[in-house]
Amino acid sequence: MNIMHIIPGSGGSFYCGxxxxxxxxxxxxxxxxxxVRKLPMYLPLFADEHDLSREVPVFYGAISIYLKQxxxxxxxxxxxxxxxxNSKPMLKLASKFAGSTRAKGLEEMTVSMLLGEEGQxxxxxxxxxxxxxxNCDPDVIHLSNALLLGLAQQLSERLKVPVVCSLQDEDVWVxxxxxxxxxxxxxxxxxxxxxxxxxxxxSEFYAEVMKEKMEIPxxxxxxxxxxxxxADYTFKPVSEKKxxxxxxxxxxxxxxxxxxVDAFILLKKKEEFEDVGMVLTxxxxxxxxxxxxxxxxxxxxxxxxxxxEFHEDFEEEGLKExxxxxxxxxxxxxxxxxxxxxxxxxxxxxxxxVQPDLGAFPEIINLTDGxxxxxxxxxxxLAESLESLLTNxxxxxxxxxxxxxGVNKHFNIDVQANNxxxxxxxxxxxxxxxxxxxxx
Numbered sequence: 001m002n003i004m005h006i007i008p009g010s011g012g013s014f015y016c017g018x019x020x021x022x023x024x025x026x027x028x029x030x031x032x033x034x035x036v037r038k039l040p041m042y043l044p045l046f047a048d049e050h051d052l053s054r055e056v057p058v059f060y061g062a063i064s065i066y067l068k069q070x071x072x073x074x075x076x077x078x079x080x081x082x083x084x085x086n087s088k089p090m091l092k093l094a095s096k097f098a099g100s101t102r103a104k105g106l107e108e109m110t111v112s113m114l115l116g117e118e119g120q121x122x123x124x125x126x127x128x129x130x131x132x133x134x135n136c137d138p139d140v141i142h143l144s145n146a147l148l149l150g151l152a153q154q155l156s157e158r159l160k161v162p163v164v165c166s167l168q169d170e171d172v173w174v175x176x177x178x179x180x181x182x183x184x185x186x187x188x189x190x191x192x193x194x195x196x197x198x199x200x201x202x203s204e205f206y207a208e209v210m211k212e213k214m215e216i217p218x219x220x221x222x223x224x225x226x227x228x229x230x231a232d233y234t235f236k237p238v239s240e241k242k243x244x245x246x247x248x249x250x251x252x253x254x255x256x257x258x259x260x261v262d263a264f265i266l267l268k269k270k271e272e273f274e275d276v277g278m279v280l281t282x283x284x285x286x287x288x289x290x291x292x293x294x295x296x297x298x299x300x301x302x303x304x305x306x307x308x309e310f311h312e313d314f315e316e317e318g319l320k321e322x323x324x325x326x327x328x329x330x331x332x333x334x335x336x337x338x339x340x341x342x343x344x345x346x347x348x349x350x351x352x353x354v355q356p357d358l359g360a361f362p363e364i365i366n367l368t369d370g371x372x373x374x375x376x377x378x379x380x381x382l383a384e385s386l387e388s389l390l391t392n393x394x395x396x397x398x399x400x401x402x403x404x405x406g407v408n409k410h411f412n413i414d415v416q417a418n419n420x421x422x423x424x425x426x427x428x429x430x431x432x433x434x435x436x437x438x439x440x
Contacts, residue, residue, distance in 0.1 A: 001424060002035045004138040006148060008042045017249075017341045018168055021202070021226050022144055024341075028229070028417035037136060039128075041148070107181035110173075114188040116150035129154045140424045146170045146199075146214065149192035162197035162427040167210045168338045172254070190214045197427040200224050200420070203360035206338035224420050226341050227413030230404065233348040234320060238327045238400040243275055243390060246326030246351070248314065248342045249282040249333075251292055256332035256356075261295055262379035263330075265302050267386060276390065278304075279325045281311040281318075323349040328389055328396065330354040332377055336361060344411050347371070347403030352396060354385050367410045370403020 007022045022038070029036045112119035119125075128151070132138070141155050143165040156163045174185050190213075193199070199216055201207035201223045211221055245264060249255045257280070267273045284292055299308050311322045329346045336359020343353050343364055353371035355361040365371045374385040389396050 001421070001428075002037075002137055002139045003029060003142065003424065004037050004039060004132070004136060004140070005142045005144065006039045006041060006151065007144045008040070008148070017337075017339070018144060020341050021166075021168070021339075024226075024228060024413050025417055025420060028227070028413045029421060031414075032417065032421065034421065037138075039132075107177045107185075110147065110177070111181060111184050111188065113147070114150040114185060114192060116153055116192070119150060121150075125151060125154055129158050133158060139428055140164060142166070142424075143196075146189050146193075146210070147173060149189055149196065152192055152195035156195045156197075160431075162431040163195060164198045164200060164423070164427060165196045167199055167201045167206060169206075171209060171213065172335070172337075186213055193220070196220070197431060198222060198423060200423065202226050202339040203363055205360040205363050209338075222423060224423065225411055225416055226339050226344065227411045227416035228341070228344045228348055228407065229413045230348045230408045233323070233345065235348075235350040235404050236324065237350060238352070238396050239393065241327040242277065242325070243273075244277045244279050244326045245386060246278070246322070246329040246346075247280045247282065247331055248319075248322065248329060248346065249331045249340075250288070251280065251282050251284045251295075252288045253291055254334055255282075256334050256377065258291075258295060258298075259332040259334075259377065259379050259382060260330050261298060263332075263383035263386060264308075265298070265304065266379060266383040267390075268302070268304060268307070270387075273387070273390065277307045277309065279309045279311050279322065281314045281322050283314055319345070320349075323351060326351055328352050328354060328386070330382060330386065332356050332382055333358065334377065335359070340364065343371070344407050348407045350400040350404050352389065352399035352403055354382065354389065356382075364411075368403050368406025370399055370406050372399070 005022055005026055007019065026036045026038055109120075113121060116122070116125060132155070138159065138161055140161055141159065141163045143149065143151065143163060146165055146167055147170055149165065152163045152165070155161075170189070174182055174189075177185065193214055193216060197220070199210070199214075199221050201210060201221065202225060204223050207221055207223050210216060211218075245260070247257060247260050251257050261278075264276075264278050267276060296305075299305050309325070311318070311325070313319070314322065323346070329342070329351050330353065331340065331342060333340070333356070336356065339360050340355075343355070343361070346353050347368055347370035353365065355365060355371060355373055356377035357373045357375050358377060362373050365373055372385055372389065374381045389399075
């Protein structure tokens with residue numbers, strides 16, 4: 001099977017769960033002897049991304065489309081200007097800009113992108129589809145998220161193949177927009193769903209969210225969980241580690257880093273936790289600079305700077321080194337998440353997780369038995385849950401082992417990739433049946 005994944009990148013400036021999800025699926029399906037090609041959009045997927053090459057052009061380069069949206073003169077710029085703006089160094093630089101990974105201020109561009117052939121990026125859409133037609137022969141095209149649905153009509157009509165679309169955290173992007181733009185975006189996404197053969201949610205929880213927001217019919221909606229390969233992670237029992245609390249995600253207000261820091265400060269007021277430290281990783285964007293500065297100021301104010309480490313490298317080997325340092329992890333996301341691949345990475349490494357009763361967190365932890373859920377997402381409630389585990393080494397060790405087993409049983413990437421391949425086969429067969437019926 002020839003599979004094409006169209007994936008927007010983050011440029012490696014922060015821990016991007018969607019980028020990791022797509023990269024792990026591609027890698028697993030390639031091991032199954034399927035031809036899988038990644039087509040990055042906007043930015044490289046990771047800091048050391050190899051998919052930006054002469055063989056695979058950059059489409060919808062972040063700097064180029066931003067300038068064209070704001071300044072019409074750039075829409076008539078010669079091709080060499082686009083090439084310069086879409087060079088790898090420029091795109092890596094763009095990933096650090098404040099506006100490159102947030103919705104506020106980009107409402108008009110989001111609407112324009114969803115308009116597809118009627119939007120300001122119609123020439124770029126044409127260029128992308130022309131390149132795919134000339135250089136690829138996909139059996140199915142997989143869009144990374146519903147914000148890319150502006151591509152669906154041209155892809156399905158010109159290539160005559162089914163388009164499928166993952167669903168993960170689109171609401172996090174859309175619902176912070178001003179009301180008029182938010183309503184337009186949800187309506188456009190719902191309308192563009194016509195050109196998608198199947199939507200694939202990363203969790204049962206999020207399937208219900210998007211079913212309501214986009215009015216997706218049951219027959220077009222499936223759930224395929226995210227997966228990881230446990231063999232990629234070194235299991236180390238918690239009993240062999242220092243008592244360090246970890247955080248691994250983008251360091252921002254929405255992901256609740258301040259909630260964890262406040263909980264840590266509460267813990268450190270008790271003598272029995274004098275040895276407990278905290279290790280934070282996940283990177284940030286320009287938008288997060290003041291937030292992180294305030295966090296560091298609060299840590300200094302309480303005299304805890306020597307007991308808090310900011311672990312800078314969160315890709316591959318750097319992440320493995322991070323997992324060696326922590327005995328439990330909490331990412332107290334304020335509104336929950338559609339999934340949270342970092343949970344799987346932690347549990348596969350033998351690290352129990354402590355999460356609020358929000359989003360898909362209960363779904364994941366109930367399946368793995370690799371952590372605990374606390375009810376109210378406050379520093380006090382989180383501190384209480386952390387304290388409960390820190391003072392119960394037997395339970396912490398049990399969760400360390402059952403979490404690893406649970407990931408292998410329920411969230412093994414090879415199993416989930418096979419589920420995805422089976423879905424591709426179904427939509428391809430259905431598409432062939434429609435073509436035969438149309439021809440007759």
